[in-house]
Amino acid sequence: MKQSHLFTKTRKETPADEQAKNAQLLIRAGFIHKEMAGAYDLLPLGLQVVEKIKGIVREEMNKLGAQEMIMTSLQRKETWMETDRWDDEKVDVWFKSQLHAGGEVGFGWSHEEPITNMMKNHLASFRDLPVYTYQFQVKMRNELRAKSGLLRGREFIMKDMYSYTMSAEAHDAFYKSTMDAYTRVYNRLGLGEDTFITYAEGGAFTDNYSHEFQTICEAGEDVVYINREKGIALNEEVVNDEMLEKMNVTMDELEKHTTAEVGNIFSFGTEKTEKMGLSVANEAGEETYVHLGSYGIGITRVMAVIAENMSDDNGLIWPESIAPFRVHLISMSSDDEAQELYEQLQSSGIEVLYDDRDARAGEKFNDADLIGIPWRVVISSRSLENGGVEVKRRDSQESEVISIEELLNKLS
């Protein structure tokens, strides 16, 4: 894409109403626009990052055999009454509205209840199980405080997956496969080294259990105690003498870190399906309640954590897997050669943002640093005299002049 054509403009000044680094950088670089605290538009660059994160998550969920679908935001009161989660005293993040036709509707902050209700139409026998399904859905949460940019939103994109299995054993096997899939997701997003699976509740496979995926992040809201060597990570809430003994670790061996929760997985056993009446006939023909699991990844939150952790004073530093473009091509009064290289890169299947603007070098370089595309390629009469183009990775201080052939090899 030509940068002259991109409608978003970068800005030097930090938005006055924004304390969070993730939102400050993403706004300044033109990835998002703030509608209100906790609600951000995804502008073209931001949408591309989000679609790439979704693409990685989708691939890994599909590998688990999960089927993609999408539920409504509008929610029926009756469905949520069945598990006693309609009342604002029970769930304090509901957005609710009156229907002009009469009655009340809610806006989905989670989808365990409606999806379980929907499944009653499709599951009748043990032969219909297991079922794994997921969606990328815009969740609405009426948060009292929304001050961490995209880390805690009132409106945000979440991947939520649900498993319906016949037995606790089948559930546990899928739950563990999902843990592995999540680990692959965070590795592919470049967050692998700083992301830990924590024991959120109990820490053992009891009937109801859950785990969180926590990424070390200064702007996060959680505290996790970590021992990298032993592979132990414990949420602050579950750290006590009993747990330390069980994990065979002492307090001295644990490092305290501020973290952001980037994923969570829950086992509900048959608690919800009993309340909602989702049962199937087992092999003996007896009605049996189905085991439910739920598995979330905050897609826009992941973008925020990456913006927090992979950035410097000059701007964003996207990992290649989710960068809006791979190459930022900058022309310095060599527009014909730049145009030719732009077409060459694109025909090699390489995504390029081509800065064809009539602007000063300093402005172009500052924008490139702020936007944070992994490879900066400058083409100028000087670079051409020296045999090619000047290449610099965003995460490095070093640049080198290489031939266009070498560049294409490097990128392929």
Added chain:
Amino acid sequence: MKQSHLFTKTRKETPADEQAKNAQLLIRAGFIHKEMAGAYDLLPLGLQVVEKIKGIVREEMNKLGAQEMIMTSLQRKETWMETDRWDDEKVDVWFKSQLHAGGEVGFGWSHEEPITNMMKNHLASFRDLPVYTYQFQVKMRNELRAKSGLLRGREFIMKDMYSYTMSAEAHDAFYKSTMDAYTRVYNRLGLGEDTFITYAEGGAFTDNYSHEFQTICEAGEDVVYINREKGIALNEEVVNDEMLEKMNVTMDELEKHTTAEVGNIFSFGTEKTEKMGLSVANEAGEETYVHLGSYGIGITRVMAVIAENMSDDNGLIWPESIAPFRVHLISMSSDDEAQELYEQLQSSGIEVLYDDRDARAGEKFNDADLIGIPWRVVISSRSLENGGVEVKRRDSQESEVISIEELLNKLS
């Protein structure tokens, strides 16, 4: 995909609470689930159709040079006050809710105001124009009556595009290009022959003008008078002696049709940008209000119109361009050969739903008719004896036995 793995089940009986044919068929075939009147989940088959419709629309909008983004559903009162469209007396389809943090929010039923507001951060000079941008967004409308299935939803997916241009001339040129792009979209969706551009208001390019794309559809809510030969289509509301004279047509030459609006395009001139204060410096350095156009296509509504118009007593009949799969492969006790053909088709890049279920032939055929995939391919010991597979198109009564090689040729 193997049908044994698809979690949705078809059903014979028509849902008792659903009058609209589109919703009846889509529910029975397992494409959607009704959460409440006007709000439907997209189950895996339904999501695939919607994604394919979006794919076609995306291609055509990108060809116009438009950039994809996505706005929030949550809306600020202040933004809509500027054009006096916050008040329920002025706009009667708002869903609104109270923020726990204080104040009121709305849920987007349209996005002209917030996108124009956002553009103030990015447009400063005539050099920044034109800008064309679009989104696929879930709109929320608090409809008093929602009784036509996916034709009139409380929650539905819309493609809305916006153009910001310097002059009326530049606006008109883009407006006409969009008309052509829309015509290509409806042709590709298989609706071309029954879709007409109507003069919705005035019928001439005055300052504010609009056109609708209306598709002949019994379940529609509009009435359009059409003369195919002269290429004239007039919404009922604008038919009067003056208009007939202007169009050089008499009432006798017009056929009355019930139609569904599948797209609409509006020219706002500078009306909204004046109210909201979106101006840029022109070449002389003078602040000039920007010309705004808005261009909608109801994505889920298009799916509903296709379900209404392309179906028979046995079920849906998807056009190839948006069918959830191209081939419905049915094994009749020839599972090894079917599995081999399934893999062969997939490795040729052909999307296949493979009915590998242990079910009666009648059930498999009925399901295939109901789901409506374009090509039905039956593999059985009899078809293999006769030299291959039995092929039938969903929109034809004729079947033929052809070799697997011929099948692959036909589909490639």
